[in-house]
Amino acid sequence: MQIFWLKRNLRLQDSEPFFESMRAFRKKGQVLPLYCHEPELIQQPDVSRQHQLFIQETLEELDRDFQSIGGKLLQVVGETVDVLDRIHRVQPLTKIWTHQETTQNSQFQRDKAVAAWCADHGVELLELAQNGIARGSQKPELFPPYFAGSVSFKLRDPIGTDLAERFAPLPFPSCDPKGIPKAAGTDKPLRQKGGRSQAIKNLNRFFTVPYLKQYPFQISSPNTAWQGCSRISTYLAYGIVSDREIFQAVDRVVTDAHSRMNADQFSKFQENARFYLDRLSWRRQYMQTFETRPELEFECMLAQFNGVREADYWEGRSLTHSLTPFLGQSEQHFIAWKQGLTGFPYVDAAMRFLNQTGWINMRLRATLVSFATMNLWIPTTKVAEYLATEFLDYEPGIHHVIHQIIAGTTEFNELMVYDPVKQGRDHDLDGHFIHKWVPELADVPGSELHDLSKTAFRLSKNAEILGYMPYPEAIVDHRTTAKKAKDRVSDLRRSDSDRHRAFVEKSSEHKQDFQQSLF
Ligand SMILES: Cc1cc2nc3c(=O)[nH]c(=O)nc-3n(C[C@H](O)[C@H](O)[C@H](O)COP(=O)(O)OP(=O)(O)OC[C@H]3O[C@@H](n4cnc5c(N)ncnc54)[C@H](O)[C@@H]3O)c2cc1C
Known part of the structure; x- marks a missing residue:
């Protein structure tokens, strides 16, 4: 059998x-x-x-x-x-x-x-x-030929064929679902539902000329991304649809657009479709990086970062109070971030939204991670582990690599820190998103929502009735902490100090075992 x-x-x-x-x-x-x-x-x-x-x-x-x-x-x-x-x-x-x-x-x-x-x-x-991932000594194909090959690939679907004689009878009955041990955490009321039919519903909704045309303009704001993104990540992460099916869906829309548009319109449309495909190409690239460097789940790509945020975290050296550290301060910051109580309305709205839906758009993910790893200086693996449980679409290859990019611990990117106030102003100017997800601030006019001095200690009437506490003041000064984090990361990138050699040596045993067994 x-x-x-x-x-x-x-x-x-x-x-x-x-x-x-x-x-x-x-x-x-x-x-x-x-x-x-x-x-x-x-x-x-x-x-x-x-x-x-x-x-x-x-x-x-x-x-x-x-x-x-x-x-x-x-x-x-x-x-x-x-x-x-x-x-x-x-x-x-x-x-x-x-x-x-x-x-x-x-x-x-x-x-x-x-x-x-x-x-x-x-x-x-x-x-x-x-997913076009090469293992061991294989060389990964470049994205353009991989895409072209996927588009011309003949997809097979067995539904509608009688294959009964080829299937084995069950050797014993399937388990009772009630006997499956429960994972930690609670379900999210607004998350996507599982099943191929749900994935196809999403594909049919998104892969149309109007949606793909608007895609680049919809993805950055949480007010438009819920509808404007393809929302296909979870179905890809669990292999409910294949990447080839997505490529073919894009190709069909492009062909459709070609038949309806003049040359100028079509060329603009093609750019938007390419913008979408770029993201699928990043997906493959990050997964390939993780395939060859699986230790990134536990270690930084640049070894000199290993243990640095961890040591500061446990010794209470957050960037704000480096002169008067107290044990547990970073822990408190981490808890406030997880609960959506940092005093930064846009960050808190994002965390609370995520907590109910299991999804947020990419820019907000980056904002949350930047805030945690730079402004709060929380260890990257700690942040990644928590968000893995929050993201329904948790895909380790993408997830761990992007966390490191944002935390500045990789070889391949310019250092950037997302300003949590500016992000809110740029993508939720009138506060529609914040008002919905931070009810304490429902009475604060949009024009004041991005001024932290106007949001601290506010409590709307409704929120008070619902039992909320006054909205907290900002737990850190975002400008000072961003500057300190940037300096710190830049220094570390330049250094290859002895300080963490012991850590690296210790972890290399595990790393070697991991890599040898891969190839
Ligand atoms: C800190 C952080 C963690 C992330 N963790 C995950 C994760 O665990 N799983 C996951 O699937 N995506 C992750 N992403 C990437 C991205 O945010 C999600 O893929 C996207 O928001 C999913 O929504 P969508 O399917 O509507 O995406 P769309 O915007 O419609 O994009 C289409 C597809 O392209 C891919 N994609 C989009 N953006 C990226 C990106 N930046 N990098 C790699 N692939 C991308 C995804 O497969 C996505 O489904 C992460 C991004 C950040 C910044």
């Missing part, structure tokens, strides 16, 4: 491992689609309840899709190697098909354990590439 192993590849459409397993059924046996709810992974600090529920919704729909073509999805609670062992004892396995994942260490260790189990038990394991 073969296994089609589902992880961050939760789809049947454009799934080579699925099609290849189906094709191989005469030689290798019938196919059992398998998803494991792994207690070890569910407990990881970057996994949250919203992720888990999103996955469960997706699996429910996927199981219905399997049933419509004659199969059934086996869902089991247990570590994957234990589950494979259990299945193998009932029905010997010949081959496991799945996709390669560029993912966090915990899942990578699981993949290593599965590979070792397969080697021990004489079971073939084939992990096929996805």
